[in-house]
């Protein structure tokens with residue numbers, strides 16, 4: 001039996017994610033016009049699904065490549081979501097991703113391919129628009145927060161510094177993490193807060209094919225198979241974890257990366273459509289190490305700022321702990337709390353490290369579009385725009 005009531009009752013079956021809005025919602029003072037860059041892609045489509053019923057963010061402008069610009073969304077998009085394309089976007093026109101087309105937007109979400117995201121996102125920033133990016137381009141930038149919304153929203157405190165460097169009063173740029181990094185830093189943050197420094201972390205991922213976009217991995221490569229390589233992924237997990245779980249300097253102008261935590265990752269692509277599963281082993285600096293029961297309690301009790309700010313998309317529980325020895329599973333558990341939570345199971349002692357567990361996260365919700373949306377809700381609640 002699971003420790004979370006929600007995990008027991010609501011999420012035993014896979015349910016297609018439509019949108020997940022908590023009630024009662026935070027009362028926003030105004031309606032925010034949203035632009036989506038890369039709106040036709042896997043992540044862009046997820047933005048549309050998650051935003052369609054948002055209480056105060058309304059989709060205003062859609063952008064994609066010049067191949068799609070000028071077409072209606074319905075004409076340009078090969079829709080791959082498990083629910084129908086929302087009627088209101090079907091006839092919306094697609095624009096090229098140039099700031100002149102997005103100047104009415106209060107916020108822009110980017111689901112752009114990393115090959116093109118860099119200059120386009122900077123163009124939006126320079127046009128004084130808040131930008132929330134899914135692409136990897138600026139994650140390592142020393143002036144750009146890398147924020148997982150249920151982990152390190154304190155890093156928004158660097159935004160005044162970023163704005164001053166660019167001479168902006170409204171615009172800023174924040175990135176999400178890599179989807180596999182996102183799935184592990186949520187439980188690791190809970191453990192770090194409760195038990196102090198983490199000495200060693202080992203991760204083995206089993207990543208969904210939707211992580212590679214559309215059309216992504218050829219069917220003949222992945223059916224009846226597993227591919228033990230995802231380009232650049234291991235390095236991203238090992239590097240991004242130290243930025244996200246670190247802090248900010250006292251003057252809020254630079255990042256304090258973790259220095260003593262060793263992170264090692266091995267990444268695999270598996271024949272699952274959505275949901276990245278990760279086997280995680282952890283050694284604590286603290287001696288004696290916490291017990292399995294203490295670890296489970298801390299994971300269950302973890303809360304984050306997005307919840308205390310009453311953000312409408314915040315998960316009720318950022319972490320759902322399962323007790324069953326065959327959970328979490330991607331098909332059954334990727335939609336916990338609408339895909340905004342991380343499902344953790346098989347928490348047990350490890351003979352080499354101290355503890356081990358399995359973490360499952362929805363790669364296009366908390367791993368991508370959902371992170372962007374929840375980050376924007378936090379930024380609004382903090383008065384950043």
Ligand SMILES: NC(=O)C1=CN([C@@H]2O[C@H](COP(=O)(O)OP(=O)(O)OC[C@H]3O[C@@H](n4cnc5c(N)ncnc54)[C@H](OP(=O)(O)O)[C@@H]3O)[C@@H](O)[C@H]2O)C=CC1
Nearest residue numbers: 038040041042043064065068111113114134135211213214
């Ligand atoms: N899929 C996932 O689980 C995750 C993805 N990400 C990141 O999110 C981003 C998007 O990924 P994903 O949705 O999977 O990718 P897709 O390949 O599915 O979509 C890419 C999008 O970029 C647009 N695009 C391509 N070239 C240009 C261009 N020259 N100018 C403007 N737009 C362009 C495409 O438009 P068009 O249709 O016109 O070609 C499309 O909308 C990537 O940076 C990826 O690394 C991050 C975390 C998880």
Ligand SMILES: N[C@@H](CC(=O)OP(=O)(O)O)C(=O)O
Nearest residue numbers: 134135136178179207211212
């Ligand atoms: N590489 C991830 C998805 C992705 O695009 O990651 P990133 O945003 O770090 O490039 C996957 O294949 O599952």
